[in-house]
Amino acid sequence: MAEQAKPKVLVIQGPTACGKTALSIRLAQEYQGEIVNADSMQMVRGFNVGTAKPTPQERQQVPHHLFDVVSPDEHYDAGGYVDRARAVIDLILRKQRLPIIVGGTGLYVRTLLGGLADLPGADAQLRERYQAILNEQGVKALADMLLEKDPKAVQTLDLENPVRVIRALEVLELTGEPIWLHQQRHEFADRPYDTLQVVIHADLAVLDDRIRQRTALMVKSGLIEEVQRLLMVYGDRTLRPYQSIGYRQVLEFLDGKTDYYNLEEEIIRKTRRYARKQLQWLRNEKQTRWYRYPEQEHGLTQDVGSWLAGEALPAVEDGLPSSE
């Protein structure tokens, strides 16, 4: 099938605190778009302040999807995200509007655009079993279990990473085939959309400064209170959303492990590191077009218009920031 037959989907990515939310709303207004969240934490209900979720006022300006769709104690993952996101995108396309994927979770965007290997999802019972082995005997024991049945995993898997090893064991047990074999067949080749994949970025010094300011604002505007409120309903501190940046630190603060000043500094540090990690991921993404923001917003907006009109955009070097 020709590339033009695929529906157009705009993607906006970039490190945390770089201004994705505001930019995407403007683009949605300009091009009759609707925003589809691609941020794993912003999907969670009740986690608002610390995730810098778009405010109710912002969400009124243009339709927003996939925010607040999971409960803090509910399991969700990239697979579930792809299903939901593709369904929402279909709805938007049917309305003849432009889906705009916005978010910082690189894996979610990659799998949304390229699909996931056709594999069973997480199996709670199996994981519980492997987790117990991990706790009692360490990763090494799990890795040995895996290698016994799948010796080739040495070359394809990080055997020191419990998350990866457990997943590999799970897939092996559920399908009878090693995970790398499934992945080899797939390779993110399931590409249903014609995309313009935009990455916005800024100098690290500027970004760092914005992160500091935003964190101070979060703490001042009720992050701690939000956590206290959440804890009253969801008292299990091992829930995944509590492990994320900001929330984990507030928990430590509430436990008396850090003081107020360090709470803020710690969140700033973790957020900065996270921004660098996001940038690292994005550098590996092919087919991306990088724009400095806010400086190049005008050019970016024009490029989106050209792309929608079916005009060819100048080629870009894959994954590299534009030189301007």
Next chain:
RNA sequence: GGCCAGGUAGCUCAGUUGGUAGAGCAGCGGACUGAAAAUCCGCGUGUCGACAGUUCAACUCUGUCCCUGGCCA
């Protein structure tokens, strides 16, 4: 002023009976296919507070001084 405890990597600290130093955190680099704001991997030369002394050799012993914290005046 006296007594006590300290002064070692950006921070918190470890350093056996003297052989010129090492962890955690931070930082930097990297990975990433149903936990992804998670998870994992790699990277540690720093006047060992200063100056003298003992010694073949001192972060490690001795002396003096400086600084910090605590207690007593």
